[in-house]
Amino acid sequence: MNNIKYLILSSTIDFSTDLVCYRLLSDNKNFYRLNRDEFDKHEIEVDLQKKYMRIAIGNEEYFADFEKLKGIYFRAPVFLRTQSKKELSLNEQLERNQWSSFLRNLIVFRNAIWINNPVDVYRAENKMYQLCIAEECGLKIPKTQVSNSTTNIQMDNEKQYIVKSLDTALFYDTENNREMFTYSNVVKGSELKKYDLRQAPIFIQEFLNPKIDCRVTYVDGKMFPVRIQKNNNGIYGDWRFYKEQLEYIPFNLPENVASSINSLMEKLKLNFGGIDLAYVNGEYYFIEVNPTGEWGWLEIKTGMKISSEIKMALCGEKDYAWRNNSSY
Structure with missing residues (x-):
């Protein structure tokens, strides 16, 4: 046995x-x-x-x-x-x-x-909820509205907005025999007003640009932050369009941001998460946390020992003396 x-x-x-x-x-x-x-x-x-x-x-x-x-x-x-x-x-x-x-x-x-515990994953995967908790923990968040109508939303025709689904959406295109994944899209206010959104609600957020995207892989208090760039520049729109063409550069988070992330993950009761931040005009904005986020490619690209940290956390081998240390 x-x-x-x-x-x-x-x-x-x-x-x-x-x-x-x-x-x-x-x-x-x-x-x-x-x-x-x-x-x-x-x-x-x-x-x-x-x-x-x-x-x-x-x-x-x-x-x-x-x-x-x-x-x-x-x-x-x-x-x-x-x-x-x-x-x-x-x-x-x-x-x-x-x-x-x-x-x-x-x-x-x-x-x-x-x-992570599935009960905590289920709660944390709700995007509106995690944004509210992130703001309570001291993280800046983009101006966000969720609606199935643009009628009463204050929107500038000439400004651009980020539009994305409330949850990850995967579809199958039977005509072309392929799977489809929804990304975040940049849409002008005048264009967005033309769409009939009554069938399903969407996220409408302020468009943060220019920005540098950051991915923070969090493992039970330890953080592995990377800047995501192409030719030393930030990415316009959703960086996942170009995932294999990008540079992933480890860096240190400011102590106040790291402390807020620790508070967020403790409130969400998550031991692990892939956290997306946007660095804009000297400020870090919280975009989302994925409780079952991908990280394997980051270990290969950067050499960061994320798998080792997860193994130690899983086996109860972690040394918590550095819990608030934001370095990779």
Whole structure:
């Protein structure tokens, strides 16, 4: 019988998870990686009386004790965002919903260190909520309105605005057989007024420009900040359009900004997050935090030991003497 100490909940194609698993393997940690796209290869049983979860695959069995499991790395989004390539059958809908609920129910492992607990992820993924908390914690935020109408919004025809979805939106284009992802877009006020928005609300924010985008990868009090630039200049609009063409330059955050980020993450109860900031006219603006954000490419591009920090946090090995240290 194999009693595991750490559980990894992810998918087979998640590169960031690969890096964390490599760190766990290097330290001979006893863990099991359960991928969402491989549930049907396993027998999974949760016994509420004996208080354990049994995972069987082939001739192997693994047991996770409710009281003794030490850590869970949760790389599974709590919202079902991906639109299917075809209309889901009743069986497929049932399968999808029930496994999603199963993942959320794993909060029965109450003694484990979670990165992050799905209850906290669910709350923190709400963009309006996180913006309000960020402002309460002393971070500047862009002027923001959310609406399905531009009728009563004060908007200058000649000014530009950032328009984006309330939540990450993935769609499938059946005509061209491809997946589509929604980015933030820069739209002129006069153009925006022409759109009929009644079907769905959108974020309308002031356009911060010129700016330098910053990504802060936060791991249980430790921050890995990078400036995102191209040819030493900031990026116009959404930098994710050009992700592979950019420079990622580590830097130190000002102490007041780092302190506010610590307060934000503590209030959101998140041990991990990918935080987007915009540096404009000497000020840092909070844009958003993604509780299951990507970071693997940053470790490769910069050499920052993010995976090592996550492993230490997951295994309870962190030294909190530097908790407010904003350096990378």
